[in-house]
Amino acid sequence: MSLHIRGLRKAFDGRTVLDGVDLEVAPGEFVAVLGANGSGKSTALRCVVGLDRPDAGEISVGGTGRAAMVFQRIHLVGRRTALDNVCAGALGRLPLGRSLSPLLFPRTLREEAMACLDRVGLADRAAERAGRLSGGQQQRVAIARALCQQATVVLADEPVSALDPSAAEQVVALLKDLAADGLAVAAVLHQPDLARRHADRVVGLAGGRVAFDAAPATLTDADLTALYAPMTITEPVR
Amino acid sequence: MTTTVPAPPRRRGPSPAAWSVTALVVVVHVLAWRGTDMSPAALATGWRGMADFLGDALPPDLDWDTVLGPSLRAAGVTFAIGLLGTSLSVPFALALAVLASRTTTYGPATYQVSRSVLSFLRSVPDVVFALIFVTAVGLGPFAGVLALVLHNIGVMGKLWAEAMEESDPGPRDALRVLGASRVQTVAHAVLPTVFPQLVGLLLYRLDVNVRSSLVLGLVGAGGIGFLINQSIKLFRFDQMATHILVVLVLVVAVDQISDRIRRRLA
Known part of the structure; x- marks a missing residue:
């Protein structure tokens, strides 16, 4: 595995953002990470590159040991x-x-x-x-x-959220191509449609946990609706 | 169909805190008025003194050989003092600014020490530095340059440090993430990002320093300030008026040129 995340936990001021996230990205694979605002997607990537410090969990990055990062801004x-x-x-x-x-x-x-x-x-x-x-x-x-x-691992934090649709298409296709060249690529996206068409695998995050981890073909509209549904708090805030 | 729009929130009057701040500001101004012997009456009764002064000053003495020529040459010296005082302080101001900016410094100790050095240099007026250097190198423009360099390191270093602190953290993060060292991050993210601001502040300081070098001339650093002092002592207010006109042209020229450079960089 080129990127290997296990049991990642992170809380800001007592608010849990990552509640035990597992994620694996193999060389040659393009993984899209979806999730509502505040679901912990960006925080997970920031933990991998060291911009945030995780509270617990394992992160290992293959190759140089340092993942490359592409930012929304x-x-x-x-x-x-x-x-x-x-x-x-x-x-x-x-x-x-x-x-x-x-x-x-x-x-x-x-x-x-x-x-x-x-x-x-x-x-x-x-x-x-x-x-x-x-x-x-x-x-x-x-x-x-x-x-x-x-780097052998490339992470992208909402790389196309500020781009027009055709530029976004181009950038996501490029990320997909790089994965085909043998890199392990994980991109946080806010466009389920782009994820479905380009990604090898789609990971959904909700409430700091992995809600689904599936091939685009097996992803249903119901999965996506559930992902972006307003969250109901089921446990007291720690 | 009838929908009731919620009423806008009620406007609230000034808070007690706002009232007390206002009262405090008024009190401080009253004390300041008393402390400075402000007296409009004295100004009104003494207007004749000013009229005599202006009568002597006008028309200005524009004789080329004895007044205007020397005045322009001296203005050149004044500008040169201001220019060297600004540019020779650049390397020191830059090094201290990097150490005194929270985003680029090496640690709390370095940060505090460099801040203190900048504060010290800033709080000693350039005239005082000039008097100190005069004891070493004698009266003249050189002492003026040294004085301006020291004072300007303090002021420009602080302004530059603040510009760096307010710079966009994005490019910094991007380079930090890819493994760049602190010095590399400064060289490739912070400095290129804030370059226009740094140049703008540099030109502003040049503007201020040219005017300061005029004042240093009054205390013996040469240049046109010296000529103004001399003409006042000799009661030649018409010559003084010429020198002041030359100063006006110099200051406006520096201001215009730096303004143009700043606009091209923006």
Whole structure:
């Protein structure tokens, strides 16, 4: 297993957000994570990359041990070129002396970053400022940055929630392609339709627990309706 | 069909806290009025003094060889003091700002120490620094530059640290997650994100420092401030008026140019 999460628990100020979540993503697999707002989807991903600290549970990430993350708000540096933003993906393995300015990045890194940009179909925009690109293009640059990190696990936290439908389609299809290349990809989505059409497996989270974990073909409309139904509190808030 | 719309919530008057704050502000102003010997009567009866002064100052003495030429050259020195005082403080201000910004600092101790250094440099007026440096390097523009550098490190370092603290945490998180070190995060997320703000604050400080260097000239750092002081001592208010006109042109020019640069960066 490339990404392996077992019994993940997390509470904020006594409010349980993750109540024992298990999730496995194999190399070559694209898993979509669905769930209503507050169901703990984003928190689970943030725990994996270390932005939140889990209260309990096991997380193991294959390969470099560090998963790459793609964000809803993209988080590129708008004033830097697309290529420089992609190069930044390699900062973790660059010596400090070669990494203090984009001018110092090694030639091999720039070539590798160019290949990553080419993989997402934006090699021709390499020299452009990231802030000048459209939302969908920016998100693809962010995915190229994740590729340049050389991680085997790619997580995406609502990567298309701020994009128009056609850009969203493109980005999700790209994530699916990357999984087909052998990466383990997990994306939190708010679009059940995109999940059904592209994902190899769909995981539903409700109230901090896994409500279902199934192939898209076996997913029923009733499953989805239940997932987004207003929650009734059945246990006292701890 | 009849539906009853809920009534809007009732407007509430100022709270007791608002009343007491208002009362406090009024009291403080009354005390300040007394403490500064404010007296409109003295102003009204003494208007003739001001009229005489202005009568002597107008028309300004625009003789090129003795007044306007030296005035422009001195204005150049004043600008040079302000410019070097600003730009030579950049590396120190930047290093201290990174250490004194909560988002980039190394730990509570570093944060507190660098904040204290900045506060100290900020709280000592540049005129005081100038008097100290005069004892080392003598009267002249060099002492003025050193004084401005020290004071400006304190002010600009604090402004820059605040700009960094208010920067978007997103790019920082993104780089932290992919394994970038603190220094790398500063170099590739924080600084490029806040660059326009830092330049804007730098130009604002240049503007202030050019005006401060004028005041430093009054206490012996050279430049046009020295000429203004001299003409006042010699009761040549018409020459003083020329110098002030030159200062006006200098300040407006600096303001216009920095405004244009800021707008291009935004």
